[in-house]
Amino acid sequence: MNKKRIIVVEDSEDDAEFTKLALMKNNFLNNIVVTTDGAQALELLLDEAEITPGLVLLDLNLPKINGLDVLRRVREHEKTKLVPIVVLSSSKEEKDLRNCYEAGANSYVRKPIDFHDYMTVVGEIAHYWLKTNEVPIMRKNMQLVM
Amino acid sequence: MHKRIVIIDDDAAHRFLYKHRFKGISDVEIIGEFESAEEALSHIPSLNPHLVITDYTLPGMSGIELAEKLHRYPDVKVFVVSGHEPDFLKSLTEAPPNYTILPKDWSKAVFDRILNACN
Numbered sequence: 001m002n003k004k005r006i007i008v009v010e011d012s013e014d015d016a017e018f019t020k021l022a023l024m025k026n027n028f029l030n031n032i033v034v035t036t037d038g039a040q041a042l043e044l045l046l047d048e049a050e051i052t053p054g055l056v057l058l059d060l061n062l063p064k065i066n067g068l069d070v071l072r073r074v075r076e077h078e079k080t081k082l083v084p085i086v087v088l089s090s091s092k093e094e095k096d097l098r099n100c101y102e103a104g105a106n107s108y109v110r111k112p113i114d115f116h117d118y119m120t121v122v123g124e125i126a127h128y129w130l131k132t133n134e135v136p137i138m139r140k141n142m143q144l145v146m
Numbered sequence: 147m148h149k150r151i152v153i154i155d156d157d158a159a160h161r162f163l164y165k166h167r168f169k170g171i172s173d174v175e176i177i178g179e180f181e182s183a184e185e186a187l188s189h190i191p192s193l194n195p196h197l198v199i200t201d202y203t204l205p206g207m208s209g210i211e212l213a214e215k216l217h218r219y220p221d222v223k224v225f226v227v228s229g230h231e232p233d234f235l236k237s238l239t240e241a242p243p244n245y246t247i248l249p250k251d252w253s254k255a256v257f258d259r260i261l262n263a264c265n
Binding site: 084094095097098100101102106107108109110114117120121124125128129132134 | 157158159160162163166167229230231234249250251252253254257
């Protein structure tokens, strides 16, 4: 059976390691795929038939295609429109928070938070989406919000 | 003092995250969780919570409309959590807010604000 993957989209090596460590401590080590720019993430998410994304952890500031555009294009695509997407961002701009929820982010987690909190939040998000098999709900006023 | 919290969010993932964030914190208990403001309003008088944490975007009544209705319970502290900018939400109401608006960003700062209200 094709295992559901956690796709980490993060250009900062340090932040990617931080997220991987948080997932490892929550026993998700074998599910992780890391991509380092928006174009690579879209290629993997939209075109790679053998990868079944169970959760996308998405940074906003990415090379080539930014995270918000990745989010919008993933939501428009039949294959990925219901994949849970959680934005992990260090942006202090309130408009980024709004734009991501309006574009269909399931959650928005603001970095930096201390490692214990980060590990807890990332672990709980991964547990929820990979263990419950819930499907994100659609809302008519914002494309997809959870 | 033991603090009782009610959570309102139509998103099961976010209710799950709230429950786990508060789990293990002494003297804090989630005593009710609801998917709509209307459902919460019918239970809040009997639950008698210290804190209500509600999403702004809900099916039916919004979190701000709920907060305004809870004005009649002055001992209940209300947090409206949202992906919108705080200034936008404040512009939706003419009444002096009896509630606090927080970003839905799962940051430590947000939970510290909520937990400080528990003290």
